[in-house]
Amino acid sequence: MRWIRFSDGGAPGYGLLEGTRIEAVSGDPFNGWQRTGRTHALEQVKIEVPVIPPTFYAAGLNYVAHIREMGAGHGLNIPTQPDMGYRASNALIAQGEDIIVPADATEAVQYEGELVVVIGKQAKHLTEDNALSCVLGYTIGNDMSERNWQKSDRTFWRSKNTDTFKPMGPWIDTDVDLDAMQTEVRVNGKLTSHFKTNDMLFGIARYLSTMTRYLTLYPGDIVWMGTDGVSPNLVHGDLVEVSITGLGTLRNRIVKEGVA
Secondary structure: EEEEEEEEOOOOOEEEEEEEEEEEEEEEEEEEEEEEEEEEEHOOEEEEOOOOOOOOOEOOOHHHHHHHHHHHOOOOOOOOOOEEEEHHHHEOOOOOOEEOOOOOOOOOEEEEEEEEEEEOOOOOOOOOHHHHHHHEEEEEEEOOHHHHHHHHOOOOOOOOOOOOOOEEEEEEEEEHHHHHHHHHEOOOOOOEEEOOOOOOOOOOOHHHHHOOOOOOOOOEEEEEEEOOOOOOOOOOOEEEEEEEOOOEEEEEOOOOOOOO
């Protein structure tokens, strides 16, 4: 089942995506829903961010190649336990919307193509065996980062949380084969990153079980699971496309403030 959040001249709502048509529902996948029988062509609606989360979580360093490449010369070690951070919902944008890079950003603006876990029901004290029972489904995220700000600031407040720096979408898929997934990123049509999506240092179940020892997950929470490899620096006009098997492709263009 594919859940898509969309608008058609009014307030955003949810629908079920079947092929290239959307059947609108009353309600939502978190609190109950019913079919309405009203359908829309996918190309005739605006795709919205799949969910506005109560809490936006982001896994720490979670792919070995990414850790080694990012940590070269900086003494960055392979983590021995899952670490969780937070991102800001103000940074979320949808499929097709522009990533606006502030005029004073340096040239070190990079993508991170990530699998996003969407929580479907309240959960606490999960085990690794039952952790995935709280998951509604999965979508795609692009964790945009300004690397020089990331190095110089004491927190990630602007390097990762600047408005528009968190594209997410295009939909939520509830039925995926995690082990079969591949993540690919293209810049202007050229493949620049490719890795097995589930080749994580710590898997989703490990993260969710660890998190729920200390905090409660709620419907609509999202957990971004990290990335592998490194990104080229992006410039004004670049089109970034993040594709994950079964989840479609998330497309967003880079727009630098002040550049005509």
